[in-house]
Amino acid sequence: MPVPTTFSALSTTPASNSPAGSDAPSVLDDHQRALYAFIASIYANSGNGWTTPYLPLAGGTITGAVGFSGAGAITGYATTSKGTWTPTATNLTVVGTPTYQGWYTQINDRVLWELYITVAGGTTASTANSTYFTGLPGTNLAKTTCVAVQDSGTASLGVGLVDVTTNRVYTPTWAATSSGILVSGSYRV
Numbered sequence: 305m306p307v308p309t310t311f312s313a314l315s316t317t318p319a320s321n322s323p324a325g326s327d328a329p330s331v332l333d334d335h336q337r338a339l340y341a342f343i344a345s346i347y348a349n350s351g352n353g354w355t356t357p358y359l360p361l362a363g364g365t366i367t368g369a370v371g372f373s374g375a376g377a378i379t380g381y382a383t384t385s386k387g388t389w390t391p392t393a394t395n396l397t398v399v400g401t402p403t404y405q406g407w408y409t410q411i412n413d414r415v416l417w418e419l420y421i422t423v424a425g426g427t428t429a430s431t432a433n434s435t436y437f438t439g440l441p442g443t444n445l446a447k448t449t450c451v452a453v454q455d456s457g458t459a460s461l462g463v464g465l466v467d468v469t470t471n472r473v474y475t476p477t478w479a480a481t482s483s484g485i486l487v488s489g490s491y492r493v
Contacts, residue, residue, distance in 0.1 A: 307331070393437055398426065398427075444491040453485070
């Protein structure tokens, strides 16, 4: 058998690789050198037709869809978008002039969203199960939770609900505050 010079000349079946049992013992030296050259190619990540099946250790870039198989498979990020949405408040107690800002990012069937509430020269207060916001992009396919924090001092205000039936964001209760409020969550579309 000829001495292999590229990885494509090798087989995953040991008996299909050289040297053949009929090769002269003097040819073994050439086969051993070829083996060491293949090992060095793998170590150097190049040469002899070697194409790495592994991701680069650092500084590399992956382009295109990424796919994995098995349980819990990730099939890539085929659908991504981001933008703003217009939150509309209901039953939010407001003193002053409120401003509501909404942002979202969609990755496949998951929407990650944020809502920021500020009041110029006033306060806001929320009552759980009564105060809610509408305007989320897309249609929510399952009940999920949201969290609210106070911008000043980053105090947690609690957990609310994103309702699947109404597509409403029900905020937790918070007492009148002049601080900005950040509410965020995710849902399936």
